[in-house]
Amino acid sequence: MKKGSILGIVIIAIAIAMIISIYTDSSTYATFTDAQKTESEIHVVGELNKTKQLYYNPTENANYFAFYMLDHDGTECKVVFNGSKPQDFERSEQIVLTGKMVGGEFHASKILMKCPSKYNKDQVEVTESIASTI
Amino acid sequence: MDIQYQGESLFPGQLGQFFIILSFGTALLSCISYFFATKYKEDTSWHKIARISFFVNVISVVGIGSCLFYIIYSHLFEYHYAWSHSSRTLPVYYIISSFWEGQEGSFWLWMFWQAILAIAVVARGKSWESPAMTSIMLCQTILASMLIGIEVLGERVGSSPFILLRQALEAPVFSNPNYLSMITDGNGLNPLLQNYWMVIHPPTLFLGFASMIVPFAYALAGLWQRRYQEWIQAALPWALFAVMILGAGIIMGSFWAYEALNFGGFWAWDPVENASIIPWFTLIAAVHVMIAFKNSGHSYFTATFLVLISFVLVIYASFLTRSGVLGETSVHSFTDLGMYWQLVAFNLLFFGLMVYFLVSRWKELPITKKDEETYSREFWLFIGALILVVACVQIIATTSIPVFNAMFGTKIAPPVDAIAHYNKWQAAFATLVLILSAIGQFLKYKKTTPKIFYANLLISLIVSVVLTVVLVYITDVYTNFMYILLSFAAVFSLIANARILGDALKGKWKLAGSSIAHIGFALLIVGALVAAATNKVVSLNSGGAIPIAGFEEREKPGENLFLYIDEPITMDGYTITYVGDSITTPNIYYKVNYERKDEKTGKVVERFQLQPNAQQNPKMGLIGTPSTRHYLTKDIYTIVTSAPKLDDPEEHGHDHEGHDPNEEYEEPSTQLVNIGDTLRYKNGFIVVKGVDRNATLQNMPLASGDLLFALQLEVHAVTGEVFEADPKYLIKNGNGFDFAKNIDEQGLRLRFTKIVPDQGMELMVYQKPLPERKWIVMKAIEFPYINFFWCGTIIMTIGFLMSIFRRNKELKGKIA
Numbered sequence: 001m002k003k004g005s006i007l008g009i010v011i012i013a014i015a016i017a018m019i020i021s022i023y024t025d026s027s028t029y030a031t032f033t034d035a036q037k038t039e040s041e042i043h044v045v046g047e048l049n050k051t052k053q054l055y056y057n058p059t060e061n062a063n064y065f066a067f068y069m070l071d072h073d074g075t076e077c078k079v080v081f082n083g084s085k086p087q088d089f090e091r092s093e094q095i096v097l098t099g100k101m102v103g104g105e106f107h108a109s110k111i112l113m114k115c116p117s118k119y120n121k122d123q124v125e126v127t128e129s130i131a132s133t134i
Numbered sequence: 135m136d137i138q139y140q141g142e143s144l145f146p147g148q149l150g151q152f153f154i155i156l157s158f159g160t161a162l163l164s165c166i167s168y169f170f171a172t173k174y175k176e177d178t179s180w181h182k183i184a185r186i187s188f189f190v191n192v193i194s195v196v197g198i199g200s201c202l203f204y205i206i207y208s209h210l211f212e213y214h215y216a217w218s219h220s221s222r223t224l225p226v227y228y229i230i231s232s233f234w235e236g237q238e239g240s241f242w243l244w245m246f247w248q249a250i251l252a253i254a255v256v257a258r259g260k261s262w263e264s265p266a267m268t269s270i271m272l273c274q275t276i277l278a279s280m281l282i283g284i285e286v287l288g289e290r291v292g293s294s295p296f297i298l299l300r301q302a303l304e305a306p307v308f309s310n311p312n313y314l315s316m317i318t319d320g321n322g323l324n325p326l327l328q329n330y331w332m333v334i335h336p337p338t339l340f341l342g343f344a345s346m347i348v349p350f351a352y353a354l355a356g357l358w359q360r361r362y363q364e365w366i367q368a369a370l371p372w373a374l375f376a377v378m379i380l381g382a383g384i385i386m387g388s389f390w391a392y393e394a395l396n397f398g399g400f401w402a403w404d405p406v407e408n409a410s411i412i413p414w415f416t417l418i419a420a421v422h423v424m425i426a427f428k429n430s431g432h433s434y435f436t437a438t439f440l441v442l443i444s445f446v447l448v449i450y451a452s453f454l455t456r457s458g459v460l461g462e463t464s465v466h467s468f469t470d471l472g473m474y475w476q477l478v479a480f481n482l483l484f485f486g487l488m489v490y491f492l493v494s495r496w497k498e499l500p501i502t503k504k505d506e507e508t509y510s511r512e513f514w515l516f517i518g519a520l521i522l523v524v525a526c527v528q529i530i531a532t533t534s535i536p537v538f539n540a541m542f543g544t545k546i547a548p549p550v551d552a553i554a555h556y557n558k559w560q561a562a563f564a565t566l567v568l569i570l571s572a573i574g575q576f577l578k579y580k581k582t583t584p585k586i587f588y589a590n591l592l593i594s595l596i597v598s599v600v601l602t603v604v605l606v607y608i609t610d611v612y613t614n615f616m617y618i619l620l621s622f623a624a625v626f627s628l629i630a631n632a633r634i635l636g637d638a639l640k641g642k643w644k645l646a647g648s649s650i651a652h653i654g655f656a657l658l659i660v661g662a663l664v665a666a667a668t669n670k671v672v673s674l675n676s677g678g679a680i681p682i683a684g685f686e687e688r689e690k691p692g693e694n695l696f697l698y699i700d701e702p703i704t705m706d707g708y709t710i711t712y713v714g715d716s717i718t719t720p721n722i723y724y725k726v727n728y729e730r731k732d733e734k735t736g737k738v739v740e741r742f743q744l745q746p747n748a749q750q751n752p753k754m755g756l757i758g759t760p761s762t763r764h765y766l767t768k769d770i771y772t773i774v775t776s777a778p779k780l781d782d783p784e785e786h787g788h789d790h791e792g793h794d795p796n797e798e799y800e801e802p803s804t805q806l807v808n809i810g811d812t813l814r815y816k817n818g819f820i821v822v823k824g825v826d827r828n829a830t831l832q833n834m835p836l837a838s839g840d841l842l843f844a845l846q847l848e849v850h851a852v853t854g855e856v857f858e859a860d861p862k863y864l865i866k867n868g869n870g871f872d873f874a875k876n877i878d879e880q881g882l883r884l885r886f887t888k889i890v891p892d893q894g895m896e897l898m899v900y901q902k903p904l905p906e907r908k909w910i911v912m913k914a915i916e917f918p919y920i921n922f923f924w925c926g927t928i929i930m931t932i933g934f935l936m937s938i939f940r941r942n943k944e945l946k947g948k949i950a
Contacts, residue, residue, distance in 0.1 A: 002505060003505055003506070003508070003513075004505065007517075007520070011520065011524060014524055015524070015527070018524075018527070018528050018531065018559065019531070021555075021558070021559065022528075022531055022532050022535075022549075022555075025532075025549035025550075025551075025555045026532075026535065026546050026547060026548060026549055027547045027548075027549065027550050028545065028546065028547050029545050029547045041550045042547075042550070043547040043550070056776070058694075058696055058776050058909065058911045059696065059909065061696075062694040062695065062696040062775075062776065062911040063693065063694050083693060083694060083775075084694045084775035084776045084911050084913075085776060098550050
């Protein structure tokens with residue numbers, strides 16, 4: 001057999017292995033209801049429930065942060081994160097959690113947030129300067 | 135009715151917009167003229183037009199930048215770009231970073247570098263000038279179109295940096311002609327970008343991206359003009375330059391991530407990082423097969439294809455980061471500015487050009503039918519390039535998951551543990567590439583005698599095995615088979631290339647550049663491997679934490695440590711104390727003292743202070759920037775993850791009329807006292823010394839019949855300080871008035887409010903609430919041997935530089 005064909009076969013084999021690997025490693029965007037049904041870690045996308053209090057009291061425990069999140073179906077769930085409160089969390093518009101359900105709580109191992117806030121959201125703040133112009 | 139707005143300076147924006155249009159027009163004209171200049175070589179007028187319009191283009195690109203810089207520098211907040219990316223408090227050197235915080239500025243940066251590089255192509259290109267400049271100016275035209283920001287057939291083309299705030303936003307303020315006086319400050323620069331690496335990382339990265347068009351343009355010109363073999367030699371120094379700059383730019387980004395970001399690492403396989411490393415991989419592969427082709431005539435198609443695809447991937451990278459497609463998978467990509475389809479078109483155009491020329495010239499390409507010899511350098515260079523390509527495909531495939539989702543409407547999420555997913559594959563590829571970079575150096579082009587080859591190899595192999603054992607033992611990476619294998623591959627590459635370098639010192643300078651670059655790369659991998667595999671959080675907080683069900687199963691105690699001010703805590707052999715902070719607006723530096731004591735003698739053997747800082751950004755909350763203690767063999771990285779909110783200075787200092795002077799104090803304690811009594815207060819005690827019946831008031835003469843008493847008090851603070859106070863009591867026309875005394879240092883307010891005959895004097899003690907004890911929450915991570923990573927980068931860059939000089943010399947030798 002020619003070296004070229006051997007190489008071709010090897011590369012195809014690696015490519016197949018890679019596709020399988022990406023497929024098995026990839027997860028799905030789920031809801032809290034889906035999360036209840038599985039043991040494995042999944043992604044949940046949703047929004048912070050801003051009407052409820054965030055709980056982070058570092059004087060008590062610097063590694064406990066809890067909040068309530070609404071997923072895309074509108075299901076609310078308490079989320080517990082073993083770490084400090086991520087910067088700018090209150091302003092997040094969208095949250096992607098990685099983690100799993102433990103009892104009635106979702107234990108997040110990673111929190112990713114989208115805060116378009118100041119850098120894209122265009123809201124002119126004139127509140128303070130108006131007084132000075134009168 | 136149009137509103138006559140006041141105070142706007144519209145000229146710089148109009149001038150800038152004019153330059154944008156001019157740069158678009160001249161780039162297009164230059165592109166077309168270069169096209170015809172290539173077609174009709176005998177007619178020099180095309181060439182003349184092309185050059186003139188190109189130079190006007192360069193001037194207008196510089197003009198755009200100058201106008202934009204002027205706008206940001208002069209704080210002209212009537213412009214959206216200045217308003218959203220800068221503020222008055224921003225130091226001058228960060229104004230440069232705010233320049234490229236937005237997409238428009240970074241497009242300009244790309245255009246600018248492309249113009250500079252094009253000058254070099256025009257100056258040195260000779261017969262390559264016209265065909266190569268055709269593609270470069272085509273790209274310049276497209277980049278200019280990204281800045282135009284005008285509507286064509288209902289679609290907005292590009293996004294102009296010179297758009298006015300009132301045009302960009304809808305807000306009721308803009309109905310006021312004097313709105314500008316209400317906008318006192320801009321939004322400011324993202325605190326994460328306020329780092330000196332952010333001043334130089336983006337320009338370097340964009341120079342790298344921009345310079346990749348030159349080899350692309352040469353390759354396309356080679357196919358177009360049927361100068362199939364020649365272009366490779368001419369493009370080689372350019373390709374090396376692009377690889378060197380892009381590599382340096384990527385690692386600078388990694389420096390920035392390590393020094394300024396809070397994720398605690400230098401590489402996170404974030405899609406944005408991946409997007410920049412993909413074209414680097416393909417161009418590295420391209421450089422290797424270009425050299426192989428030059429020396430052996432093999433791998434022509436691979437070389438051409440890789441050079442072309444590299445630039446297409448640069449455009450793909452800008453699509454990924456700028457179109458908003460990455461959405462929820464990346465933390466730091468841009469959001470869509472409405473240029474999604476424009477970016478797609480940019481991609482398709484260059485991809486189409488590449489495919490068209492490869493297909494139409496396919497039959498004429500100088501592809502050898504012969505198989506390479508197994509014992510030849512060209513064969514293994516080819517294999518190495520192939521591995522890099524496969525590695526690249528893996529990164530592209532996983533990074534592009536959101537793109538597939540957008541294309542096919544699927545909803546696949548990227549891997550939960552992305553870093554582990556990438557590392558699993560890339561560690562294997564890195565191992566293979568490193569081993570090849572060692573073996574390749576012992577092989578000759580065309581044919582090598584197996585006997586000599588194996589003899590050379592064996593010695594290096596034995597030395598490497600021994601050194602690997604030592605390395606994995608010292609650095610603690612022997613727990614994982616893959617780590618050992620990768621360490622071995624890196625050491626092997628290091629040793630083999632060091633031998634080549636040794637030969638080079640004896641006079642064979644030819645291979646010095648490549649061996650130095652390989653040594654750098656091997657060191658970089660060792661540093662990355664050890665630092666990534668063995669870095670550990672040292673601020674573990676196992677004690678005192680409230681157990682959280684579920685987390686303990688994974689044996690993950692909290693990684694954040696809580697510190698009260700002046701209360702030492704031991705952490706991984708160090709005694710750390712938070713001793714205070716200092717404020718340099720807008721940053722707060724938290725001073726954390728580290729002390730290491732000798733276990734036996736108790737003597738302090740080491741003492742240093744780290745000052746991680748944080749910005750309490752009113753819009754983004756607390757943004758921490760780490761502070762790192764560098765040792766030769768490790769780094770200790772400390773970051774503040776939480777701290778009490780600073781008092782807003784606006785809330786205090788209201789000295790308005792009509793305020794109750796007692797309002798800042800807690801509820802007073804009221805008691806009857808006599809001379810000689812002692813009273814406690816929070817911070818010490820008060821002694822009643824006596825009563826002065828002949829007291830006077832400063833601003834009020836006493837009328838006859840008025841009675842004024844002063845209570846002489848001595849206040850002893852716990853700190854040992856003693857203060858005196860004499861609150862007074864006045865009886866005037868039968869009414870009582872009191873004159874309080876404040877001791878601000880102690881937060882005390884004392885009132886003498888009544889005299890009760892035979893029982894004593896009524897003293898009211900007001901106290902301010904004690905200030906809350908200061909605290910911080912911090913995280914500390916130890917990164918062992920990370921210096922290899924930085925060191926390797928520098929060495930690799932030097933290696934590339936030497937190779938560029940060598941290839942350039944070859945080129946000159948041939949042409950002259």
